[in-house]
Amino acid sequence: MRPNEMKTSRYLAKLSFSILFALSLCFVQSVTEARADKKPAYGRINVSTTPGGYPLLIDGRPAGETTVQARLLDLPPGPHTVEIVFPNGNRWVREFNVVAGRQNCIALNYRARAVVAPPLPCPYPVNVSAPSSVSEGDTITFASDVSYTGSSALNYTWTVSPPSARIISGAGTPTITVDTTGLGKQNVTAILVVDDGSGESACRQTAQAVTNVLGVTLPPVVGRKFDEFPSIAYDDDKARLDNFAIELQNNPDAVGYIITYSGRTSRAGQGERLADRARSYLTQQRGLNSSRLTIVNGGYRDADTYELWVVPQGAQTPQPSPTVSPSEARPGPAQSAPRRRSRRR
DSSP states (O other), X not given: OOGGGGSOOOEXXXXXXXXXXXXXXXXXXXXXXXXXXXXOOOEEEEEEEESOOOEEEETTEEEEEOOSSOEEEEEOSEEEEEEEEOGGGOEEEEEEEEOTTOEEEEEXXXXXXXXXXXXXXXXXXXXEEOOSEEETTOEEEEEEEEOOOSSSOOEEEEEEESTTOEEEEOTTSSEEEEEXXXXXXXXXXXXXXXXXXXXXXXXXXXXXXXXXXXXXXXXXXXXXXXXXXXXXXXXXXXXXXXXXXXXXXXOTTOEEEEEEEEOTXXXXXXXXXXXXXXHHIIXXXXXXXXXXXXXXXXXXXXXXXXXXXEEOTTOOOOOOOOSBOGGGOOOBOOOOOOOOOOOOO
């Protein structure tokens, strides 16, 4: 028997905490609303503690205090260190590789308790904590809390299921990270076996935690209104259409929607004429393929008006927004071709 195992039992103040962590593709869209054709330039740390109010440091710099509700911290891609300071000098420190468009979710449950240390270090309590649920593509951190009073180095052996779940970091340590790509609508179970190398059954402890992996929820794809202007002079219209053509050339997978509105008192068929004029200019003068243009007659507004939309593939179709009902419109007569005078012989 080891000398330290012969010591008399005493009351020891023990501090314990459990943690959970997940990295998600919650981006999709970042905190600020980004353009649909722009890729995210940052990743996110999502952190909470129960209870809250503990100092938080990111890369060694103070970042306020933790809260029970998740705090969202946007960071540039790359390695970043997260540190949370608990009472009595206890610190939780981990380094994470932040990936643009993905989210690292960290939740720590902290409790201080007084326990009676047994005369022998075994058996000892082991706890594993993890998020209750994450989205597919997130990474989960399963973290252990081991109250071992012996002096031997502990061995940590992790097993995860289903077989397609993959440990991407932390094997052989108290904390592992598991990738959930392809595991939507399944449970990921992590089983931890801890032993002190003595071979005694009481010194070999087991614990586990389960996280439900939800399916991926993608944000809806929407079109973007590029421009809207009244048609006053054709040269001015062409300048706005030039900018529209450049935008479509920079987004080769998108379709251009042209919604035209006749003015309240414009001549009959003015909306169609505006649309034909814009399509002819964009295809003949700017070289756009006509298949990339969709023309929509929007009805009536107070003045002849263009709406120009850039619509990605699979996006919802933009809808017209007339401001004058057909019953209120008073279109003028359509222009007819001038009559030729017949020559008298």
